[in-house]
Amino acid sequence: MSENKFETVSSCVDNFQHNESTFDEIIKDEHLSATWDRYHLIGDVLRNDTPDIFQFDLSAEIASAIADEPTILAPKAKNVFTLKFKAKVVELAKPFGQLAIAASAAGLMVLGVQSNVAQNNDTILPSQIVQTIPMAGIAEPVSLNFQQPDRASQKKAYIEQQRRFYALLSDHQQQIKLGSVTVNVVDNANKNTETDTKKVNEYNK
Amino acid sequence: MKLLSSTLLLLSLSFSAVADESKSAKVWLDRLSSSLKSLNFSTSFVVIKNNQAQPYHWFHGVDENDTQLEIISSLNGPRRDILRIGDIVSYIEPESPPYSVTSKQISGPIPAILSGDITQLESGYDFISVGRSRILGRPAQLIRIEAKKAYRYAYWLWLDQKSGMLLKLSIVTKKGQQLEQIQFTHLEVTQKLSEPLLQLQSTELPIIVDIPQQYLQQALQWQVNWLPEGFRQVNSNRHKISLTKQPVEFMLFSDGLVDISIYVNGTKEKKRDADFVMDGATVVLNQVNKGIEVSVVGKIPSQTAKAIADSITIMAPKAP
Numbered sequence: 001m002s003e004n005k006f007e008t009v010s011s012c013v014d015n016f017q018h019n020e021s022t023f024d025e026i027i028k029d030e031h032l033s034a035t036w037d038r039y040h041l042i043g044d045v046l047r048n049d050t051p052d053i054f055q056f057d058l059s060a061e062i063a064s065a066i067a068d069e070p071t072i073l074a075p076k077a078k079n080v081f082t083l084k085f086k087a088k089v090v091e092l093a094k095p096f097g098q099l100a101i102a103a104s105a106a107g108l109m110v111l112g113v114q115s116n117v118a119q120n121n122d123t124i125l126p127s128q129i130v131q132t133i134p135m136a137g138i139a140e141p142v143s144l145n146f147q148q149p150d151r152a153s154q155k156k157a158y159i160e161q162q163r164r165f166y167a168l169l170s171d172h173q174q175q176i177k178l179g180s181v182t183v184n185v186v187d188n189a190n191k192n193t194e195t196d197t198k199k200v201n202e203y204n205k
Numbered sequence: 206m207k208l209l210s211s212t213l214l215l216l217s218l219s220f221s222a223v224a225d226e227s228k229s230a231k232v233w234l235d236r237l238s239s240s241l242k243s244l245n246f247s248t249s250f251v252v253i254k255n256n257q258a259q260p261y262h263w264f265h266g267v268d269e270n271d272t273q274l275e276i277i278s279s280l281n282g283p284r285r286d287i288l289r290i291g292d293i294v295s296y297i298e299p300e301s302p303p304y305s306v307t308s309k310q311i312s313g314p315i316p317a318i319l320s321g322d323i324t325q326l327e328s329g330y331d332f333i334s335v336g337r338s339r340i341l342g343r344p345a346q347l348i349r350i351e352a353k354k355a356y357r358y359a360y361w362l363w364l365d366q367k368s369g370m371l372l373k374l375s376i377v378t379k380k381g382q383q384l385e386q387i388q389f390t391h392l393e394v395t396q397k398l399s400e401p402l403l404q405l406q407s408t409e410l411p412i413i414v415d416i417p418q419q420y421l422q423q424a425l426q427w428q429v430n431w432l433p434e435g436f437r438q439v440n441s442n443r444h445k446i447s448l449t450k451q452p453v454e455f456m457l458f459s460d461g462l463v464d465i466s467i468y469v470n471g472t473k474e475k476k477r478d479a480d481f482v483m484d485g486a487t488v489v490l491n492q493v494n495k496g497i498e499v500s501v502v503g504k505i506p507s508q509t510a511k512a513i514a515d516s517i518t519i520m521a522p523k524a525p
Contacts, residue, residue: 164500165482165489167448170300172466172487172502174447177296177312178416179439179457179464 006035013039230332230348234323236369237362241320243267246370247399249391252314254384254485261314266398274402277313287311288405295410300447303411314387316360318461319371325461329353329435338363340372341389350462355379356433356509357463358486368394376486376504385485385504420444425454427469431516433509435460465503465510469517472498479514481507490514 008022009032026032245266251258260280267273272291279285283299294312295305310317318326326332335347340363350360363373374387398406423442440457446468453468477493490510491500499517501510 161480161491162482164449164491167446167451168466168468168489168491168500168502169484169487170448171446171468172464172489173312174300175440175455175457175466176464177306179312179459 005032009035010039012036013043230334231323233334233346233348233364233369234319234332234350234362237364237371238320238323240369241265241371242273244368244370245395245398245402246368247391247393247395247401248370248389250314250387250389252485253386253388255483259314260390262401263315264399264401266402268398268402268406274398274405275311276401276405277311277315287313288408288410290405290410293410293413297411305411305413306416307413315371315374316462319362321461326350326435329357329433329460330359330462337366341365341392343367343372343392345372352379354433355506356512357460357505358384360462365392368392370394378506384483425456425469427454427517427519429456429458429467429513429517431512432458432465433460433505436463436465439464463504465501465505465513467513467517468498468500468502470498471496474498479511481510483507 009026012022012026013036026036246264248263249260250263251260253259262276262278262280264276265274273289275287275289277287284297285299286295286297288295288297289311292307292309293305294308294310295303297303310321323332329352331349331351331353333349333351335349338345338347344366345363346366348362348364350362352359359377359379361373361375361377362371364370365372370392371387372389372392375383376385377383420442421440425441425443436458437460438456439459441455443452443454445452451470453470455469456467458465458467472493473496474493475496477491477498479490479492481488481490483489486504487502488505488507488510489500489502490507491498492511492514493499497519499514501514503510505513
């Protein structure tokens, strides 16, 4: 391999030469492309721009990862969520029996949700919620130095957040249904002096 | 001078044109309201949001005693039916045992205000009659309920020229992006009550839940300092979110068309930046500041939700 060619690679790496055919030549030649990799690495080390962990052949890694990837990704994520949720539901459902059932509408609703959740997993999945859009300060650094936050805790926080969003959304819809009643009830308030204060207080605890 | 007068003339002309438009739009909306209340109709529609379509049947009629009968049922997935006989509305949902409430309106996919008094929307919205198009194979009139300021979404309605019925509804951002759509796929206006309504007549509705007075309009130790114009408080209470059992303090606001729920509760976290998701046009926004978690839910732009959340102040507890 002539010295000349290595020089060409070097100038390509340094962005001095933009010739399609030269690039093609480098890509085709195994020896030259290895040189290309090495020059880049040298450059990175010189610029103090190396990651903490070296992965010399990222492209091969990615290629194999893609090959291993299942065709549809979505259901996989869904399963994880269902399983976690089920565990939670059981946890939540247990102590419920001990609670006194308040005669308020909201009380009925809590009961309903608790008992139905276990059977209808489909309805619980936040399938309606499409995207999480962080509002501010989430621009992540693109540098190789960037350290990934702990994956597991990130995922947990995400699931927690999705669950919170879904709970809020369904409560909102429930409250609207009751909200349309409010006006009537307030009107009738004077007639209904016998409402059960104790039960409400119990419920609110 | 000449320029000034001609500008004035032009202005007055355009004003009267706008006034005309809004007047005719108002007439259309009033007609829609009376059609929804008085006609016997059987319809199907789909709600399109988040790239999903949810189909519904909707039956409405008025019996010989002038009692309104209404059924809205979701056709896919677990059964969700809403039944109404006069002032009693029953919700049949997978989340809870069937229950009834006393209400003149159904809270479902179709905004209840469309069959109510549209006049109360005038403070926050302009009514604009836009033009004609063809929807569901019929000539239709497009009426836009446009938010006066960017704090709210616009509602575009396509109304049947013949019956005044709703044929299509879109919730649209100020930039013209459609977030949610209701498209009717079938509409039949009949003289007699349809079969499902005849069955409903002889159906016994679930018991009416008694909502204790204490559950309503409770005084809370915080206040919302900013809301878009026209919103008034509908309810405030303390309750537990049914799915998470999280105790919250809650306020519900409405401008007639849009409902906004605000939740406030204490949390272990000190601070979490605002984060939100969209379900069609409904935004769910959540943030933690100084150990207080605030959530805002409603069919409003996320910026509006953020502004509302930021405007909440906690009042110092009163001395006993």
